[in-house]
Amino acid sequence: MAASRNASAVPAGPRRVSFARIQEPLEVPDLLALQTESFDWLLGNEKWKGRVEAARQAGRRDVPTQSGLEEIFEEISPIEDFSGTMSLSFRDHRFEPPKYSVDECKDKDMTFSAPMFVTAEFINNTTGEIKSQTVFMGDFPLMTPKGTFIINGTERVVVSQLVRSPGVYFERNVDKTSDKDLYGCKVIPSRGAWLEFEIDKRDSVGVRIDRKRKQAVTVLLKALGWTNDQILERFGQYESMRATLEKDHTAGQDDALLDIYRKLRPGEPPTKESAQTLLENLYFNPKRYDLAKVGRYKINKKLGVDSEITQGTLTEEDIVATIEYIVRLHAGEESMPGANGEVIVEVDDIDHFGNRRLRSVGELIQNQVRLGLARMERVVRERMTTQDVEAITPQTLINIR
Helix, strand or coil, rough: CCCHHHHHCCCCCCCCCCCCCCCCCCCCCCCCHHHHHHHHHHHHHHHHHHHHHHHHCCCCCCCCCHHHHHHHHHHHCCCCCCCCCEEEEEEEEECCCCCCHHHHHHCCCCCCEEEEEEEEEEEECCCEEEEEEEECCCEEEEEEECCCCEECEEEECCCCCEEEECCEEEEEEEECCCCCEEEEEEECCCCCCCCCEEECCCCHHHEEEEECEEEHHHHHHHHHCHHHHHHHHHCCCCCCHHHHHHCCCCCCCHHHHHHHEEEEHCCCCHHHHHHHHHHHHHCCCCCCEHHHHHHHHHHHHCCCCCCCCCCCCCCHHHHHHHHHHHHHCCCCCCEEECCEEEEECCCCCCCCHEEEEEEEEHHHHHHHHHHHHHHHHHHHHHHHHCHHHHHHHHHHHCCCC
């Protein structure tokens, strides 16, 4: 009887005995969050707005306040004609419910998408007349709850890219003939033209604008309005900058601008106005140049400048601080003064993961939408000049193809 009682007390099946100090296992995180949250940011849907609101209530100030599509429409607006008398702006966007479910799209070899509409405003600056219309912009592919897309009935996924982060990077190379250390620097934006500096074996400081021919860095400073005296006052203690200034024969700002224009646009007749516009569009126009917040943060930290995190274009102080950094690096100095204290002067490791970032699905699709809208912008500008002003409406200007 005793044996039978003991047998009934033992539970059936094997027992798992845990010797762990933490009794509760960790919850498995949402492994699809990288894909789904990035796409929510692109669309600016309610789920994304809820996460932004929760983050702001928790005291965070680094969360984006604009969705990916809102950023693009703000960048492209307004589209003006060549004379500046007419403009087209994009306001709010919205999505209609998808026509077919995920399963129906798989069965019928269709794309799981939703129609996108945008409020467009045409403004006649001469008369002040405003025409507003809701315009169909096409069917926008939607992400399924599994983080995939259904394209022509086939399930596909957008793979994130590991890319070099925007910012400023300094490198050291050794000249094979003279065994001297040669220093270089690249200012890499998220979108726009690169700006590169280098010190050659003759100890002269050069700059490459938009990866074109190298020229003296003092030419760029003069194009920004600096005089010889100002350059010597800021960089006169460095032999490399004095040697560069001696070889530079440009007389002033106008001469420097024309010299840059000839290097960037050989064969075209240079004028001061066109040269000034070209330089401004390359690095100081938000429509054509963007460091992104991560690029601005890394430049502020590396160079010790104190620009707002929302400053997406380069500033004159960014360029001057970059030149000072590479000149100090060449001179063997280990620090330089910054806006918030001393900044360490050292070369960067390009392969370090701290200098790389993930470009996820939302940003990748945003870049493709940006390319499509840039093509549409050219068509809109041409139609403004060919159509009758009285008959123009947003719908007649926009061609979604």
